[in-house]
Amino acid sequence: LPEPTVAALAGELSGSSAKRNLEFITRQHRMRASKGFRTAADFVAAQARLYGLEEVAVHEIPADGHTMYGTQKARLAWDPEFAELWEVRVDGARVTPLVRVASFEDEPVILAEDSDSADVTGELVDVGAGTSDRDYAGKDVRGKIVLTSEAPGGVIPLAYDKYGAKGVVSAAQNQPNAWSREDVNAIRWGHLDSFETRHAFAFMVSLKQYRGYQARLAGGEHVTLHAIVRASRHAATYNPVTALIPGSDRKAEEIVLSCHLDHQRPGANDNASGCATILEVARTLSTLIADGKIARPSRSIRFVWPCEVECTLALFASEPAMRARFKAVIHMDMVGGGPVTKAIFHVGRGPLSLPSFVSDVGQRFDSFMNLESQMYAEGTGGRYPMVSGDGGKEPLLGDNDEFSMGSDHELYQEASWKIPAIYMNDWPDRYIHTNFDLPANIDPTKLQRAAFIGAASALYLANLKPADVPALWASMQTASLRRAATMLDRRATLPPANAAALTRNFLAEEHAAFESIASFAAIPDSVTRSATAFFQRLETITGTPAAPQPASGDGAAVYARNAAVAGPMVVFGYDYLEDHTKGRPAPKLLEYQGLRGNGDEYAYETLNFVDGRRNVRDIRDAVSAEYGPVSVALVAEYLKALEAAGVVKGAR
Numbered sequence: 001l002p003e004p005t006v007a008a009l010a011g012e013l014s015g016s017s018a019k020r021n022l023e024f025i026t027r028q029h030r031m032r033a034s035k036g037f038r039t040a041a042d043f044v045a046a047q048a049r050l051y052g053l054e055e056v057a058v059h060e061i062p063a064d065g066h067t068m069y070g071t072q073k074a075r076l077a078w079d080p081e082f083a084e085l086w087e088v089r090v091d092g093a094r095v096t097p098l099v100r101v102a103s104f105e106d107e108p109v110i111l112a113e114d115s116d117s118a119d120v121t122g123e124l125v126d127v128g129a130g131t132s133d134r135d136y137a138g139k140d141v142r143g144k145i146v147l148t149s150e151a152p153g154g155v156i157p158l159a160y161d162k163y164g165a166k167g168v169v170s171a172a173q174n175q176p177n178a179w180s181r182e183d184v185n186a187i188r189w190g191h192l193d194s195f196e197t198r199h200a201f202a203f204m205v206s207l208k209q210y211r212g213y214q215a216r217l218a219g220g221e222h223v224t225l226h227a228i229v230r231a232s233r234h235a236a237t238y239n240p241v242t243a244l245i246p247g248s249d250r251k252a253e254e255i256v257l258s259c260h261l262d263h264q265r266p267g268a269n270d271n272a273s274g275c276a277t278i279l280e281v282a283r284t285l286s287t288l289i290a291d292g293k294i295a296r297p298s299r300s301i302r303f304v305w306p307c308e309v310e311c312t313l314a315l316f317a318s319e320p321a322m323r324a325r326f327k328a329v330i331h332m333d334m335v336g337g338g339p340v341t342k343a344i345f346h347v348g349r350g351p352l353s354l355p356s357f358v359s360d361v362g363q364r365f366d367s368f369m370n371l372e373s374q375m376y377a378e379g380t381g382g383r384y385p386m387v388s389g390d391g392g393k394e395p396l397l398g399d400n401d402e403f404s405m406g407s408d409h410e411l412y413q414e415a416s417w418k419i420p421a422i423y424m425n426d427w428p429d430r431y432i433h434t435n436f437d438l439p440a441n442i443d444p445t446k447l448q449r450a451a452f453i454g455a456a457s458a459l460y461l462a463n464l465k466p467a468d469v470p471a472l473w474a475s476m477q478t479a480s481l482r483r484a485a486t487m488l489d490r491r492a493t494l495p496p497a498n499a500a501a502l503t504r505n506f507l508a509e510e511h512a513a514f515e516s517i518a519s520f521a522a523i524p525d526s527v528t529r530s531a532t533a534f535f536q537r538l539e540t541i542t543g544t545p546a547a548p549q550p551a552s553g554d555g556a557a558v559y560a561r562n563a564a565v566a567g568p569m570v571v572f573g574y575d576y577l578e579d580h581t582k583g584r585p586a587p588k589l590l591e592y593q594g595l596r597g598n599g600d601e602y603a604y605e606t607l608n609f610v611d612g613r614r615n616v617r618d619i620r621d622a623v624s625a626e627y628g629p630v631s632v633a634l635v636a637e638y639l640k641a642l643e644a645a646g647v648v649k650g651a652r
Contacts, residue, residue, distance in 0.1 A: 001456055001459060001460055004293075004294075005294050005459065006384060006456070007384075008288050008293040008294055009284065009288070009452055009455055009456060009459075010384045010386060010452070012284045012287055012288055012293075013280060013281075013284050013386065013448050013451050013452055013455065014280065014284075014388070014444075014448065015280075015386075015388030015390075015391050015443075015444030015445050015446070015447040015448030015449075015451070016388050016389060016390055016391075016444050017280055017283065018276040018277055018279070018280035018336075018444065018447040018448065018451060019276065019336075019390075019439065019442060019444045019447060021043075021044075021047060021275075021276040021279050021280070022268060022272045022273060022275075022276035022336070022439060022442060022447075023439050024040075024043055025040050025043065025044075025261070025272040025275055025276060026265065026266035026267060026268045026272045026438075026439050027265065027266070028040040028043075028265060029080070029108045029264060029265040030261060030262045030263050030264075030265070030267065030307075031077070031078050031079070031080070031113065031262060031264070032063065032075060032077065032078070032238065032262050032307040032310060032311065032572075033063035033075070033076070033077035033078075033236040033237060033238050033239070033307070034077050034078060034079045034236070035079055036079075036265070037239060037261065037262055037307060038058075038239050040261055041058050041239045041240075041241050041261065041305065042058060044241050044261065044275065044279060044305050045057070045058050045241050045243070047279055047283075048241070048243040048279065048282060048303065051279075051282055051283040051286045051287070052286040052287075052290060053243040053244060053245060053282055053286055053303070054243070054244050054245070054246055055242070055243060055244040055246075056241070056242075056243040056244075057241070057242050057243075058239050058240075058241050059238070059239060059240050059241070059242065059315065059318070059319070060237040060238075060239060061237055061238040061239075061240070061311075061314045061315070061318050062074060062235070062237060062238075063075060063076060063077050063235065063236050063237055063238045063314075064076065064235045065195070065233075065235065069310070069313045069314040069316070069317040069318070069567075070313050070316065070317055070416070070565070070566040070567030071313070071565060071566065071567035071568060071569060071571055071576040072309070072310050072313040072314070072567060072571040072572065072574060072576075073195075073574045073576075073579075074238075074310070074314065075194040075195070075310060075572070075573050075574070076194070076233040076234055076235060076236070077233065077234055077235070077236030077237075078113060078114050078194075078231065078232075078233050079231065079232055079234070079236075080104060080108070080111055080115070080229075080230070080231035081230045081231060081232075082104060082105075082228070082229070082230040082231075083102070083103070083104035083110065083111040083115070083201075083203070083227075083228065083229045083230070083231065084100060084102065084103050084104065084227075084228050085100070085101040085102040085103075085110070085169070085203045085225060085226070085227050085228075086098070086099065086100050086101060086225065086226045086227075086228075087099040087100075087101055087223060087224070087225055087226075088121065088224050088225065088226045089224065090121065090224050095121060095226060097226070101203075101205070101209065101225070102203050102204075102205065107187060107435045108264050108265045109187050109188070109189050109204060109264050109265075109433075109434065109435045110187060110203055110204050110205070111201075111202075111203065111204070111229065111231070112152050112153075112168075112170070112189075112190035112191055112192050112201070112202035112203070112204055113189070113190065113191045113192065113194075113264070114191060114192040114193065114194050114196065114233060115192060115200065115201035115202055115229055115231055116199040116200060116201055116229065116231060116232070116233070117199070117201075117229050117230050117231055117232065118166075118167065118199070118201045118227055118228070118229045119227070119228050119229075120145065120166045120167050120201075120226070120227045121224065121225070121226045121227075122143055122144040122145045122166050122167060122224065122225065122227075123144045123145070123222060123223065123224050123225075124144070124145050124146075124147055124169065124213060124217065124223040124224065124225050125139055125140070125141045125144050125145070125146055125147065125165075125217075126146075126147045126213070126214055126217045126218070127139060127141065127146045127147065127148055127155075127159065128148070128149065129148060129149055129150045129155075130146055130148035130149075130150060130155040130158065130159055130168075131148075131150055131154050131155055131158065132158075133158070133162075135158075136158070136159075136162075136163050141159060141163045141164065141165045142163065142164035142165070143164060143165075143166055144165055144166065144167075145165065145166060145167035145168065145169060145225050145227065146159045146165045146167070146168055146169070147169050147170075147210070147213055147214070147217070148168060148169070148170050148171075148172070149170070149171055149172065149210070150170065150172050151170065151172040151174065151190060151191070152168045152170045152172065152190050152191075152192060152202035152204075153190075153191055153192045153193050155168055155170070155202075156168060156192065156193075156196075156198070156200045156202070160198055160200055161198070167200075167201055167202070167203075167225075167227050168200070168201070168202035168203070169202070169203050169204075169205055169210075169213075169225070170190055170202055170203070170204055170205070171188075171204070171205050171206065171207055171209070171210035172188060172190055172204070173188055173207075174188050174189065174190070174433055175188070175432050175433050177428040177429075177430060177432075178342075178428065178430075179342060179428075179430035180430075181207060182430075183430075183436065184206060184207040184208040184211070185206050185207075185208055186206060186207070186431070186434040186435065186436050187204050187205060187206045187434060187435045188204060188433055188434050189204065189264055189433040189434070190202055190204040191573075193573070194233075194573035194574070195573070195574070201227065201229045201231075203227065238306075238307060238310070238311045238314050238315075239311075240261075240304060240305060240306035240307065240311040240312070240314070240315050241261070241303075241304070241305040241306075242302060242303065242304050242305075242315075242322070243282065243302070243303045244300055244301070244302050244303070245282070245285055245286060245289070245296075245297070245300060245301040245303075246296075246300050247296065247297050247298050247299045247300035247301070247462065248295075248296045248297065248298055249298055250298045250299045250300075251299070251300045252300075252325055253299045253300065253325060253327045254299060254300045254301065254302040254322075254325040254326050254327060255297075255299055255300070255301050255302070255327060255328055255329075255330070255458045255461045255462045256301075256302045256303075256304055256326050256328070256329040256330070256412075256419075257278040257281055257282075257301065257302070257303050257304070257329070257330050257331075257332070257454055257458060258278070258303075258304045258306070258312070258329050258330070258331045258332070258408055258409075258412075259271055259274035259275045259277070259278050259304075259305060259306075259331070259332050259333065259408075260274065260275075260305075260306060260307060260308035260309075260311075260312075260333060260407065260408060261275050261305045261306065261307060262306075262307035262308055262311075264433075266435075266437055266438055266439065267437055268336070268437050268438050268439045268441060268442050269334045269335075269336050269337045269341060269343070269426060269429055269431070269432070269437055269441065269442060270333070270334050270429070270432050270433065270437055271308075271332075271333050271334055272439075273332070273334055273335050273336030273337070273426075273442060273447060273450075274331075274332030274333050274334060274335050274424075275305055276336075276447065277332050277335050277336070277447050277450050277451045277454065278303055278305075278330075278332055278451075278454065279303070279305075280447070280448075280451045281303075281451050281454050281455045281458065282303050284451070284455055285297075285301065285455060285458075285459070294459070297458075297459055297462035297463055298462055298463050298465070299327065299461070299462040299463070300325070300462070301458050301462055302322075302325075302326070306408065308333075308407065308408060308572065309407075309408055309410075309411065309571050309572045310571060310572045310573075312408045312411050312412075313411060313567055313571060316411070316417070316566075317566075323417065326412070326417075326419050327419070327461070327519075327520070328356075328358045328419060328420050328421065328422075328461050329409065329412045329419055329420075329421045329422070330362065330421070330422045330424070330454050330457050330458055331407060331408055331409040331412070331421055331422070331423050331424065332424045332425070332450060332454060333406070333407040333408070333409075333423075333424075333425045334425050334426040334427070334429060334432070335424050335425065335426060335446065335447065335450035336426075336442040336443060336444075336446050336447045336450070337426040337429050337441065337442070337443070337446070338392060338441050338442060338443035338446065339392065339394065339443070340430075340441050341426070341429045341430055341431055341441050342428060342429070342430045343426035343427070343428065343429045344397075344399055344426065344427060344428070345396060345397070345398040345399065345424070345425075345426055345446070345450070346398065346399045346400075346401040346404070346423075346424070346425050346426070346427060347362050347363050347365075347366040347398055347399070347400055347401065347422065347423070347424050347453065348401045348402065348403055348404055348409075348422070348423035348424075348425070349363070349400075349401065349402055349403050350403055350413055350420050350421055351403040351413055351604075351605055351608065351626070352403070352505060352509055352605065352622060352623075352625065352626040353413075353415060353605055353608035353609050353622070354413050354415075354418055354420060354608070355508075355509040355510075355511075355512035355513040355516060356420035356512075356513055356516045357472065357476060357513050357514070357516050357517050357520075358420035358421070358422060358461065358516070359420070359421075359422060359513075360472075360475060360476050360479050360513070361422065361457050361460055361461060361472075362422030362424070362453065362457045363400040363422075363479065364475050364479075365452070365453045365456045365457055365460075366396075366398040366400055366453055367398075367400065369386065369396050369398065369449050369452060369453055370395065370396050370397060370398050372384045372385055372386070373385050373386065373387075373394075373395040373396045373449065374395035374396075374397070376393070376395075377393055377394060377395045378395075384452075386445065386448045386449045386452050387445050387448075388443075388444035388445040388447070388448050389444075390444055391443050391444035391445030391446065391447075391448065392443045392445045392446070393445070394445075396446070396449050398453075402596075403423075403626075404423070404425075404427075405600065405601055405604060406425070406427075407423065407425065409421040409423040410568060410604065411567065411568070413608075414567060414568050414604075414608060415561065415607065415608040415609075415610070415611070416561075416563075416566035416567055417566075420516070422454075422457055424450055424453065424454065461520065464520045464521045465521050466521050466522045466523070466524055468521065469517060469521055469522075469523055469524055469527050470524065470526070470527055472517065473514070473517070473527050473530060473531065476513065476514065477534055480510050480513075480534075480538065481538075483506070483510070484506070484538060484541060484542060487502060487503070487506045487542070488542065490502065491503060494629070495629075496546075497548075498624060498629050499545075500545040500546045500548070501545075501548065501621035501622075501624060501625055502624070502625045503542050503543065503545035504545045504548075504621070504625075505621065505622050505625035505626075506542065506625065507535070507538065507539065507542065507545070510535070510538065511535060514531050514535075548617070548618075548621065551615045551616070551617035551618070553632075554616055554632060554633070554636035555615060555616045555617035555620070555632045555636065556615050556616070556617070557615060557616050557636065557639070557650065558612065558613070558614070558615045558616075558650070558651040558652050559610045559612070559616075559639055559642075559643065559648040559649065559650060559651055560610065560611070560612035560648065560649055560650075560651040561607075561610050561611070561612070561647070561648055562646055562647055562648060562649055565646060565647045568604055568607065569603065569604075569607065569642075569647070570600060570603075576645070576647075577641060577642065577645050577647070580644075580645035580646065580647075581641055581644050581645050584641065584644060587603075587634075587637050587638040587641045588634055588637060589602055589603055589606070589630070589634040589635065589637065589638040590603055590638070592630060592634060594624075594627040594628035594629070594630055595627065595628025595629070596626075596627045596628050597623075597626065597627025597628065601627055602623050602627055602630060602634075602635075602638075603638060605622070605623045605626060605627070606619055606623055606635055606638055606639065607642060607647070607648070609622050609623070610639070610642075610648050612651045613651075616632060616635055616636045616639060617632055619635055619639075620632045620635040623635065
């Protein structure tokens, strides 16, 4: 970016402003399609209008329990109003309250998402995990409330349907990390099946509460609980917010800044932080353009505040003309965790199935921010440290990461749309999905730095022209050499056939990332010549990989994508593949654990590589290069399941 633009961004961006907006958002219990989400959406829209953005809209898209948006079935809205759990003493017909165990008003996380209304008094019975018949052996839970260590959604089918329980109290530890069990007062978010036909409820408790009940019950004490819930699942609307900074001469093309607005209260880092940060980017760019400090960008810049995954898919389906204008996305999901959260900030690349220079842009600005903030912290310089007056002064130390899943950037990059992404996120975070994900743990300095990376990346992509390509290519070469070093380290541990496949896919990805520049700006002849020479040197460094042997059997099959089924298989609260292959065993690839990826990641990329040209062996080689070796048999079985579901079809 031109130096005056960098200086203007540094002078205008405010982590404190972002945190003030974050604090309002965290006061809302922001479930999809709920009243709390709508309150947050209206607030964001009002701020966007105040900041001078155009085409500000709170969309209304049916959330009715049956409409399909690509591979996402719309979930009903869930609106909780009241929930309390009391320990009581029962004397005949008389119920005497003793201790209030949990209150939705105090801590909304205590009520598992998609719980239904209830008014139940019952004895508490410890069923351990509660997910197998042996957990209920010798225990009478009929009409009672079960205490479990596991996720309530997996306990209810047995506890309710087979053994007659009337409620669940859970201490499930979702999103496990190194700190998961250290704070015994943390209460973790729980979920029930969004499409559940039975009326069930579950309360979430801390490990301290759970262990206390375990000890009392093991000692022979009888504990009776009274659960009161007022909540409903009902038809409503998804309400993603969109807003625009129109471009000048290429306004029909859009660079997107995205986040997800939904979460239980408070949900500060996850993900009020991303929402407030892209709002701060919007404020800053709009202000600088209005003040004449930066020129209006050539391409338009779009801002999107959806509920995670399902609203994004609903928006893609209901606004196809808007989605068709998207050239790239900068997605922020958790970008403000301060030191107490133990968070590590990442700027991720795209998947192997979608090589793009866009990833290098985001990572280059991350490296710039790392250097500036580190020099400032060390007292050796740093012209643009981006330090907020009420924030920390630590260096950013952002990690330039490989592709990882876990948020809406997956949808943009999915092969149905192929929109390259920069993914900014914190992981791990010791307080994710707990009552301790509080505004107090958010660092305004980090919000400001994330906003800079996002704003700088958006401006660069929006303005990219042929004259910028030589400097871009110079930056990409150094990044490519770093990736080559990583590839060579990994290759050294692999058998020859896997090593050759890794090398082939690495070289193909680097070539394709360079070629992707042409979709944004014409590549000057001098840069093309430079790239030809560079890739020749890169092949000298890596060695020319052996050609693969001809594929045979299942490995030779070729599949094409069914264009009528758009999106990944696993979305939110709904599994397209499972729903469309009922009675068929789940593909074993979904349970596979590779060197660097799990089954969901292998499956996501396997589908992305389906293009009517690659055979099954080629796809296996590609996902093996990305996540570690996997067999042709597992990939072939998964593709056959996709064919049975109508997602893919045999090409030849």
